Amino acid sequence: MRRTNKLRLRPEKEQEKALFSLCEMSAVLWNRINYIRRQAFFENKFDWNEGVRELYEEFKPILGSATAQQIIRKNDRAWRSFFSLSKLKKEGGLPPHVKKISPPGYWKDRNSNRRKLMTIIRNDCYRIEEENGKKWLVLPKGLKIKITGEIRWRGKQGSLEIFYDDLSGKWYAHESVEVNQQGHTIFPKKAFVDLGVVNIITAWIEGERRAVAFSGKSLLSDWWYWTKKISEYQSIAMKVNGKKTTRRIRKLYRKRQLRFRHAINTIIHRFVELCYEKKVGEIIVGSVNGIRENNDNGRKINAMVHNFWSFGYIVERLKTTAENFGIQVEFVKELKTSSICPKCNSENVRKHKRLFKCFYCGFGAHRDVVGVINIARLSQTGGFNGVLAHPSVVRPRISRL
Numbered sequence: 001m002r003r004t005n006k007l008r009l010r011p012e013k014e015q016e017k018a019l020f021s022l023c024e025m026s027a028v029l030w031n032r033i034n035y036i037r038r039q040a041f042f043e044n045k046f047d048w049n050e051g052v053r054e055l056y057e058e059f060k061p062i063l064g065s066a067t068a069q070q071i072i073r074k075n076d077r078a079w080r081s082f083f084s085l086s087k088l089k090k091e092g093g094l095p096p097h098v099k100k101i102s103p104p105g106y107w108k109d110r111n112s113n114r115r116k117l118m119t120i121i122r123n124d125c126y127r128i129e130e131e132n133g134k135k136w137l138v139l140p141k142g143l144k145i146k147i148t149g150e151i152r153w154r155g156k157q158g159s160l161e162i163f164y165d166d167l168s169g170k171w172y173a174h175e176s177v178e179v180n181q182q183g184h185t186i187f188p189k190k191a192f193v194d195l196g197v198v199n200i201i202t203a204w205i206e207g208e209r210r211a212v213a214f215s216g217k218s219l220l221s222d223w224w225y226w227t228k229k230i231s232e233y234q235s236i237a238m239k240v241n242g243k244k245t246t247r248r249i250r251k252l253y254r255k256r257q258l259r260f261r262h263a264i265n266t267i268i269h270r271f272v273e274l275c276y277e278k279k280v281g282e283i284i285v286g287s288v289n290g291i292r293e294n295n296d297n298g299r300k301i302n303a304m305v306h307n308f309w310s311f312g313y314i315v316e317r318l319k320t321t322a323e324n325f326g327i328q329v330e331f332v333k334e335l336k337t338s339s340i341c342p343k344c345n346s347e348n349v350r351k352h353k354r355l356f357k358c359f360y361c362g363f364g365a366h367r368d369v370v371g372v373i374n375i376a377r378l379s380q381t382g383g384f385n386g387v388l389a390h391p392s393v394v395r396p397r398i399s400r401l
């Protein structure tokens with residue numbers, strides 16, 4: 001299993017200069033190889049070898065051979081993944097949370113148009129030294145930079161990515177680590193999950209009397225609050241200097257996203273912990289195709305879903321968090337799971353706001369509960385007949401700073 005240690009670099013003035021020039025030149029290399037490849041791709045004559053040798057020779061003395069090679073390889077991987085997604089798309093098998101694919105982009109910030117400053121250090125070219133609770137990152141050419149942050153994962157050291165955050169002026173390093181998880185028994189139970197917006201997660205765990213729902217309401221209102229703030233500043237910026245964006249506005253966008261992600265992480269963590277306590281070994285998730293098309297949610301929610309919502313992020317977090325607890329995540333195709341009566345299979349149903357009602361047998365329940373029960377039915381699990389019609393709702397609190 002691959003894991004990432006997220007660390008913060010605290011370079012001194014001179015060290016920061018060295019980092020800046022290393023990252024600048026790394027971005028130049030990435031952008032140049034990527035330019036060649038994009039041009040060739042759009043002219044239908046993509047060639048993996050074109051320009052590679054020349055660029056490697058040119059950047060070897062500047063970046064060191066290991067880093068030059070790492071950057072070219074990272075670009076290779078980006079293109080390979082683009083090609084394999086394109087192939088899946090042609091075959092109609094794109095994963096449900098991938099909405100749009102495009103060829104690898106440049107290391108450039110879309111708003112400020114400046115180069116994205118980052119670089120990659122090969123696994124055998126750095127080490128982390130620890131002494132009396134203090135830590136240093138030791139890089140080639142005698143660079144020894146103070147670092148902070150928890151080393152959560154120990155294992156076989158992989159490559160290290162260093163990057164500079166333009167907005168906060170801070171340096172970060174992500175160290176990839178290969179961890180082997182052993183001796184963990186796999187729990188027997190399953191949990192069934194329906195992902196949504198009003199309730200981020202609705203889940204039913206085998207054997208439980210009641211489904212549980214993790215409300216997304218506070219998250220929505222928080223998102224709405226920052227969205228309004230952004231548009232206030234935008235109209236001011238428009239009046240004052242005719243600009244659509246400013247540094248402050250970019251910071252607000254960032255803040256809105258970080259808060260969203262933080263809230264999602266909290267919810268997912270609580271859910272996965274619950275699964276672990278209940279001895280769940282596998283989480284089954286209904287795929288999330290229908291949500292964007294469902295316009296029955298009200299104006300605010302629709303605005304958020306269309307402009308911002310990222311199921312890709314939620315799915316990725318759920319997978320990683322569950323894996324960390326030794327729990328598997330599976331996806332099932334969710335065919336009309338919210339519009340079939342779980343009791344009698346009738347499609348003669350009515351859905352209004354959060355309620356579901358079957359006209360044939362009279363069954364009525366909370367809509368998200370119907371969703372999870374149907375996902376469980378699809379997976380041919382029994383025992384959901386006694387599940388209560390309404391979930392118990394968990395409402396995570398978001399503090400407004």
Ligand SMILES: [Zn+2]
Pocket residue numbers: 341342343344345346358359360361362363
């Ligand atoms: Zn029915």
